Amino acid sequence: MTQTLPETTTTRESVVGKPVDRVDGTAKTTGEARFTAEFSHPDLTHAALVHATVSRGRITAIDTSAASAVPGVVTVLTHHNAPALKSPRKVTPTDLSTMASGTSVNYLNTDEVHWDGQPIAVVVAESALAAREAAALVRVTYETAESTVDFTAEEPAAKPQKNNLVMQGSAKKGDAEAAFTAAPVKVDRRFTTPPLHHNAIEPHATLAVWDGDRLTVHDATQSIDWLRSHLALRFGIPTRSVRVIAPFVGGGFGGKGFIWAGTILTALAARATGRPVRLVLTRESVYRTVGGRTPSTQRVALGARTDGTLTSLIHTSVTRLGRVGGTPEAVTSQSKHLYAAENILVRQNLVELDLVSNAAMRAPGEAIGTFALEASIDELAYELGMDPIELRMHNEPERNPIDGKQFARRHLREAYRVGAERFGWADRTPEPRSMRDGRWLVGMGVASAFHPSMLFVANVVVRLSVDGTVLVHCGLQEMGMGSATVQAQVAADALGVPVESVRVEYGDSTLPMAPGAGGSMQTASVANSLLAACEKLERKLTKLGRSPQESPAAVLAREGLPSLEVSVGSDTRLGRMAGQLRFMSKFLMDQRRWMKAALGAHFCEVRVDPDTGEVRVSRWTASFDVGRVLNAKTATSQLKGGIVMGIGMALAEQTLIDPRNGRIMNPSLAEYHVPVHADIPPIDITYLDEPDPTMPLGLVGIGEVSITGVAGAIANAIHHATGKRIRDLPITLDKLL
């Protein structure tokens, strides 16, 4: 090791908040960054899935002879010859990884079919081409059973969602129904949103290698730690025998947070063949085996006095689960927190269908819930003859509306003030169809953004070397958030070293356990532990007699120490359990004490063609109250990314499901329309940078908040442009004609 002279002073400018370039920028712009499908192994084989073509029933015969005869095919696995696999476990609070299972189906260990698309056979071959060709030749006969797949038809029979520790199915304050009936001004509207899919550009992929009873898996996952525990459980081996590697993940958005069939079946196929297996899902297989965002129907009823004071806020929803799994979406979450209504009632209802489980997708719940709420607020503003921002500010709460808890931090007024000024809201004339640009109808709309903030447990190890470098070890995952970059900034400031001297190693289960990349909580959770580790290191340095002017490395040099290492959290089984219990108790205590959230205000301008109904988003300003921002560059990008996805949700995206058999009819990027370059104008992002006093460094998660409110702002702008209220997403041109 070359020993550079350690710096001797510690006074340096803070890098937290600065627009530091991503540490993996060069790797990603030169093609060097290796994603899951790009890892290989000697003797590698390739897998392809065979999907069920009925929505419910039993396999009565499965003919694999033609498939097996394809040159290069190693084996065709079905429920007749696949190795035994343990069933997924029921969710338990002592092992949160039990939440990770995408479905309850024990793939290839059963002849039952639970949805159209369920994998029922896996072909393993010497090439991916041969595997795919053979998969198309597997002939299956079914005994079909009656199935329920049509959300619209089943929705009236939805059942109330039960409350549990982490998620409320219903909540109320006062008597919202009575107050609504008595209100002099009211709106009562029904909204619908379609099923959606994540569509990360990297398809799900897995490479599994067994060495005796040890399993190594490369996987495109957002949940390294949960995946590891889950695989150990399914294959009946100790957790320490499983290694999960995911250095780069090509986008997730929730779609790679749970563990789906492809991952399990790759490991199973490798077990069965005794050879390494790689499975890269086709785009169609992603749609058919990985859950997406649930459709919803929602009712929002608002009652107000003539001065705009909200007396009643009612928000109810229906979403779906798969009969084989899925998570309820907190569609009404924001309605408990955004407005100081005197009476509030929220209730979430569920139907179970014979479809693949639904899955969390960027801001599950709030992304679609804010559409209905924020569009309704706009409708009420028009009923009242008030400016929609003025109505919001008139009902801006001092304390959490549903239960009177204190806000950890809330600067939504300021966010609106700043946003309105940047956007030029004052130039808007309120009358619908009153603004034009040539032949285009111009409309401007606003909506609030809301997403709750959380912290999870994270373990880290930090090592300071005598050459001045700092190594951070943490099994976090990077799928575009800039995780390694921002954590390097955190460590650099905490230790007073240059950011270039900090390296973060991540993406591997051999590293200390980190939370999954979900719920907008990875960054804050890891930063929390990293700060604690840096403090520990500082204490050690103080014990070594560090003087205020001395750099950390200088202390080591003086003491003749090659390095100094500290850890936060324990990765032993007991240590992890203790960590989870600590987290659960802190989470529940925090929840009782504070209402913590990321907030924002969206301002959008649309142009609508009066003849064709074509909608173009022409301007966007968003102003956020998201605590302290770690990196101006990556944070701005992430906030923009949510808005882009929200624009897609508002105007184009929908997964079409055949109501007869539950088959997805548009499982491709050609027929499921995500936003393209031409759809996205320059987006103006601003944030207040007011730290949250209850969070580490004052930061709150920002991965999801920006998609919330987007569809509402667009719907409101379209109304302003055209005079039409479209309450059914996506707002395609046919609905405007």
Next chain:
Amino acid sequence: MAEVRLRVNGADHPLDIQPQVSLLDALREHLGLTGTKKGCDQGACGACTVLADGERINSCLALAVQYEGAEITTIEGIDHPLQAAFVRHDGFQCGYCTSGQICSAVGMLAEHKEGMPSAVTGQGSGSHLSGAEIRERMSGNLCRCGAYNGIVEAIQEVAG
């Protein structure tokens, strides 16, 4: 099987492959050039964009055997100011579409230089490569992380 000699990033690669192997699979699976990405394998996402004799193509819709004699350039063979500009302007997040965006942008800049029009050309931008021109011409390359603003800024900076 079919014998084909592919010229990629200035080097010749003799290959013995099945005739239905796509150029994308030939690059990724046979030559180990995994910088070119597979997002949909259907020509819908642009992640697999490479240059063939300087023109941008979706390599997933191209058969490898058709490209004998062509000069293929993948991200591994690109050394262009766009790459640093993408980093400066944060024109990516996860990085999976990035190789395709960069190859596409290199091809697009050449198309524009040659005077090839787009659907928005003539709407006031003249020969200047406006933001609207870039967005129109780059719309075959999807970015689900939504890094479009940064990509357009990076291209605009390099185009001058």
